[in-house]
Amino acid sequence: MWLGVVTIFPDLVKAMFKEGVVGRAIERGDISFETINPRDYPLNSYGSVDDRPFGGGPGMVLAAEPLAACVQAARERVRPRTLKTALLSPQGTRFSQSLATKLSQLDALLLVAGRYEGVDERFITNYVDLEISIGDYVLSGGELAASVVVDVIGRYIEGTVNNPESIECESFTDDLLDCPQYTRPRVFEGVEVPEVLLSGDHRAVERWRHQQRIEKTWKRRPDLLVQRVNKETESAELRDCVLNAQPANLETVEEESLCEITK
Ligand code: 9D3
Numbered sequence: 178m179w180l181g182v183v184t185i186f187p188d189l190v191k192a193m194f195k196e197g198v199v200g201r202a203i204e205r206g207d208i209s210f211e212t213i214n215p216r217d218y219p220l221n222s223y224g225s226v227d228d229r230p231f232g233g234g235p236g237m238v239l240a241a242e243p244l245a246a247c248v249q250a251a252r253e254r255v256r257p258r259t260l261k262t263a264l265l266s267p268q269g270t271r272f273s274q275s276l277a278t279k280l281s282q283l284d285a286l287l288l289v290a291g292r293y294e295g296v297d298e299r300f301i302t303n304y305v306d307l308e309i310s311i312g313d314y315v316l317s318g319g320e321l322a323a324s325v326v327v328d329v330i331g332r333y334i335e336g337t338v339n340n341p342e343s344i345e346c347e348s349f350t351d352d353l354l355d356c357p358q359y360t361r362p363r364v365f366e367g368v369e370v371p372e373v374l375l376s377g378d379h380r381a382v383e384r385w386r387h388q389q390r391i392e393k394t395w396k397r398r399p400d401l402l403v404q405r406v407n408k409e410t411e412s413a414e415l416r417d418c419v420l421n422a423q424p425a426n427l428e429t430v431e432e433e434s435l436c437e438i439t440k
Contacts (some may be wrong), residue, residue, distance in 0.1 A: 202331055264307075
């Protein structure tokens with residue numbers, strides 16, 4: 178897969194993928210990764226890529242022409258493959274694991290990272306296939322968001338993760354949070370490893386882990402369980418959770434976890 182990022186801070190994005198599984202996939206050539214800088218297609222001899230907003234207001238707007246030139250350059254680079262273009266913006270659809278799996282099927286994806294107060298709407302109309310937000314908080318630019326998208330998609334590219342099983346059964350792929358993990362020593366500051374994990378009974382270990390995952394998900398992220406409630410195999414574990422523990426109230430879960438760290 179070809180993955181490109183349009184950014185005026187290419188070093189910021191490249192630094193993110195010098196190490197780690199995605200970095201290695203790029204090194205091996207399993208992922209072709211490039212950055213394209215709008216400053217290479219400036220509006221004038223001063224190298225500007227932004228301008229003041231029509232109608233007034235604070236801040237600057239990324240102009241359409243330099244961004245359009247970047248998309249054209251990317252299309253040249255990936256021909257004859259088709260290029261999809263995604264703009265990272267707070268107005269986008271929320272990024273998710275399921276969107277990542279869909280995007281990882283593409284031949285070539287160009288991610289456009291904005292800066293300033295926004296980008297000229299006509300660039301979006303004429304060049305952008307979809308807009309992506311990574312969550313409800315304000316970043317200082319799209320580079321971190323683009324890096325998040327590259328990282329998540331990158332893990333899905335053939336050969337990126339050594340053990341395909343580890344990607345199959347991981348958190349969010351099947352909408353359950355991870356179970357607690359332990360390693361040596363058996364007792365740390367008086368806290369023991371759960372007995373079942375030392376039992377050598379693999380079926381019991383599996384049952385315990387599954388139970389833990391459902392319990393944790395019920396308590397912290399009941400929203401994730403909604404799509405699973407009809408799964409016959411889990412109805413018993415779920416019923417136990419419902420009877421034994423209060424689910425998180427999604428409106429207060431953040432507040433509650435903050436209480437935990439501030440008390
Ligand atoms: C929402 C704030 N905007 C109102 C005036 C201005 C603005 C601030 C920061 C517009 C863009 C940005 C930079 N953010 C991104 O480019 C961005 C982003 C984000 O801030 N949050 C979550 N996902 C994303 S994807 C791109």
